[in-house]
Amino acid sequence: MKQLLKKLTETFSPSGYESAIRDVIRAEVTPLADEIRVDALGNLIIRKGQGGKKIMIAAHMDEIGLIASHIDEHGFVRFTTVGGVYPQMLMGARVRFHSGLPGVIYNEPLEKPTDTPAIEKMFIDVGATSRKDCPIKVGEVAAFERPFLDLGDRLVAKSMDDRIGCLVAIETLRALKSTPHEIYFVFTTQEEVGTRGAETSAFGLDPDLGFSLDVTGWGDTPGRKHFDIALGKGPAIKIKDGGMLADPRIIHWMVTTAEKARLPYQREVLLGGTTDARAMQLVRAGVPVGCISIPCRYVHSPSEMVDYNDVQNAVKLATALLSNPVEL
């Protein structure tokens, strides 16, 4: 599982440019699926089982990134963000463009060395000396360059948000012996720019119920307060986030299943941010949804950290949920 996670997180696929990660996931799920297709927005849709309740499980394939907006006469690349990228994560960072070319980020001089520069004051240096010899064109996308790190129980990578959800979906598909349901695992596109792939795929599938698999925040490092989520205490069952109230029937289904299977879990009320489940909930005439969250430190930095036990328990919880009949 760690080997696959390394491969998933080291693939470069910012929002809108998910073809590389889609190929990696497709190769992994092809032997496990009853049907595979890709829709118009690039969502990878895997069906398992037939005829029962239609359940949609969404994990987003895309990651946050940058996009070149201007090349200056000396060959420095100005950029804007794709999704929630914070400037304090960028000073000295390394990125890789979708084409494979690397670059480093720096900024114009600051008034005080302790200031954080605005994105508009930053640039990517790709080693060019003029606009003419710059290999990057306006509109090319880039993502953080950072190798996967195995600290034993704790695993660190860029794009753990949400390749860890993709991993849980793949491993759940692998673990599912049989199911009374018609399950659609959807590896969605463009979540980081507003849950766009989930919106169209949920409309197309018209599920009876569903949940997303995504990261949530953390409350267990110095100075963090009022958020009861810690790494290693189990996957989190979402109750509320910044964009969604999980359906109480889905929460009940998840809690009772976790308790019956003696799996650790945490109750999540996240103040800001949301997941694909929000788009699923509001599609067509509405869908009962929830979310299984993987607690993750340093979300949207180049070093996002999860606990391996939480990941394994998330797979067990999702597998238990999907193996048995469900009445909401």
Ligand code: CO
């Ligand atoms: Co995110």
Ligand code: ZN
């Ligand atoms: Zn996410």
